[in-house]
Amino acid sequence: MRRRSLRSRLTLLVTLAVAAAIAVSAIGCYLIVQHELYVQLDRTFDEQSRKRPEAKLHDVDWLLEECQSFPQDTGHYGRPQAATQVVYADGRPNCYYGAALTITPEVRQVAAHGGSALFNGTTVAGKPVRVFVESPVRGMAIMDTRPLGELLGTLRTLTVLLTTVAAIGVLGAASAGLLISRTALRPVGRLTKAVEHIAKTEDLNTTIPVDGTDEIARLSRSFNAMTAALAGSRERQQQLVADAGHELRTPLTSLRTNIDLLLRSEHTGRPIEPKAKERLLVNLKAQFEELSTLVGDLLQLSRGESDHEPHVKLAFHDVVDAAVARARLRGADVTTDLDPWYVEGHPSSLERAVMNLLDNAAKFSPGGKVEVELRRGDLTVRDHGPGIPAEELPHVFERFWRSPSARSLPGSGLGLAIVAQAVQEAAGEVRLDNAPGGGAVARISLPGSPVLTQS
Numbered sequence: 001m002r003r004r005s006l007r008s009r010l011t012l013l014v015t016l017a018v019a020a021a022i023a024v025s026a027i028g029c030y031l032i033v034q035h036e037l038y039v040q041l042d043r044t045f046d047e048q049s050r051k052r053p054e055a056k057l058h059d060v061d062w063l064l065e066e067c068q069s070f071p072q073d074t075g076h077y078g079r080p081q082a083a084t085q086v087v088y089a090d091g092r093p094n095c096y097y098g099a100a101l102t103i104t105p106e107v108r109q110v111a112a113h114g115g116s117a118l119f120n121g122t123t124v125a126g127k128p129v130r131v132f133v134e135s136p137v138r139g140m141a142i143m144d145t146r147p148l149g150e151l152l153g154t155l156r157t158l159t160v161l162l163t164t165v166a167a168i169g170v171l172g173a174a175s176a177g178l179l180i181s182r183t184a185l186r187p188v189g190r191l192t193k194a195v196e197h198i199a200k201t202e203d204l205n206t207t208i209p210v211d212g213t214d215e216i217a218r219l220s221r222s223f224n225a226m227t228a229a230l231a232g233s234r235e236r237q238q239q240l241v242a243d244a245g246h247e248l249r250t251p252l253t254s255l256r257t258n259i260d261l262l263l264r265s266e267h268t269g270r271p272i273e274p275k276a277k278e279r280l281l282v283n284l285k286a287q288f289e290e291l292s293t294l295v296g297d298l299l300q301l302s303r304g305e306s307d308h309e310p311h312v313k314l315a316f317h318d319v320v321d322a323a324v325a326r327a328r329l330r331g332a333d334v335t336t337d338l339d340p341w342y343v344e345g346h347p348s349s350l351e352r353a354v355m356n357l358l359d360n361a362a363k364f365s366p367g368g369k370v371e372v373e374l375r376r377g378d379l380t381v382r383d384h385g386p387g388i389p390a391e392e393l394p395h396v397f398e399r400f401w402r403s404p405s406a407r408s409l410p411g412s413g414l415g416l417a418i419v420a421q422a423v424q425e426a427a428g429e430v431r432l433d434n435a436p437g438g439g440a441v442a443r444i445s446l447p448g449s450p451v452l453t454q455s
Contacts, residue, residue, distance in 0.1 A: 014177030045132040111141035204231035323354035332362035343448035345426035353422035356415040
């Protein structure tokens with residue numbers, strides 16, 4: 001069953017379900033008709049019984065006399081097709097009119113002990129009959145019969161008719177099942193072709209038309225959303241690679257130039273002046289540090305959510321304190337006012353984000369003066385620099401974007417992009433605005449609570 005296609009399985013299941021329903025209906029119809037035919041036939045026994053003189057049924061002598069007068073060619077009390085037979089429990093000869101009947105143990109039981117019985121039997125010649133036996137006097141029984149040939153013929157005709165109808169119904173169910181499976185699975189076929197097309201061409205811009213609101217439509221919408229997300233991810237990856245290549249070109253070119261200068265000096269035998277050589281080596285070291293920082297930032301940005309450890313409960317104010325301590329070691333003049341605040345996130349990522357904000361603020365603030373506050377999950381980092389032009393504010397969190405006024409300063413243009421990524425992973429928000437009175441202020445808002453709660 002599992003090796004069949006989905007269409008053939010659906011067709012087979014529909015066919016089996018309809019076939020089962022038809023079979024149950026046909027069997028039920030047959031049993032009802034059979035019961036009604038037997039009920040109508042059994043009513044004739046009551047009519048036959050009423051024709052007998054009730055007063056004389058209990059007179060044995062009368063019964064013996066009546067029995068001897070039974071003709072053998074026609075029914076004395078009923079239709080010619082019927083037969084009546086008197087059976088004695090003591091073994092005396094039976095008397096009958098109509099066809100001779102087969103005496104069964106059940107008949108002898110009724111004759112010996114009284115009562116009545118109704119069952120199917122046969123004549124001595126083997127023809128099927130319906131038998132009603134009753135005992136008006138203990139020691140004898142009267143058998144009345146009706147032929148079953150016509151009834152059984154009707155049932156045979158009904159069987160053939162129901163079998164034919166069932167066969168036609170099963171064929172119709174198979175055709176309907178095939179039609180239903182083709183119609184129902186047409187959207188699945190479109191989805192399959194789209195997936196195969198994407199697997200073959202890697203074209204993530206392929207979409208599936210969505211019709212309706214059923215499960216297939218939901219699956220199509222989910223597939224379209226998935227391909228759109230994959231296309232966006234690939235586009236961002238390509239953009240990151242292109243931007244990284246552009247940004248790496250400058251420090252690599254500078255490194256190659258300086259190294260070529262050193263090698264040329266060694267090969268030509270004309271040494272560089274000690275002070276000039278020292279400046280060149282210091283420049284090489286700075287370029288290596290800039291390159292290392294850029295590579296580290298690229299690795300941080302390329303790391304997805306699944307590459308991090310699971311979120312943990314942490315004290316955000318302690319994370320800010322640790323970042324402030326590192327910033328002070330780098331010469332920043334940071335003042336803090338922190339309230340307790342507990343969040344769920346990655347400690348290293350959040351500390352890196354806060355550290356980037358502090359470095360960015362200290363870079364532009366005279367004397368490296370920075371003010372940090374934490375109030376109910378809102379962290380503000382303010383500098384006292386020149387601020388940011390309004391037209392540049394929408395771009396500050398873009399990768400590799402740098403303000404024209406800051407391009408001469410050290411940095412890769414990835415610091416604020418890393419901040420945005422870390423805050424987003426912690427389900428928070430970040431923004432950068434100009435502060436009243438001059439300077440810029442960065443705000444991070446993280447969901448949490450002022451007290452540590454157990455999850």
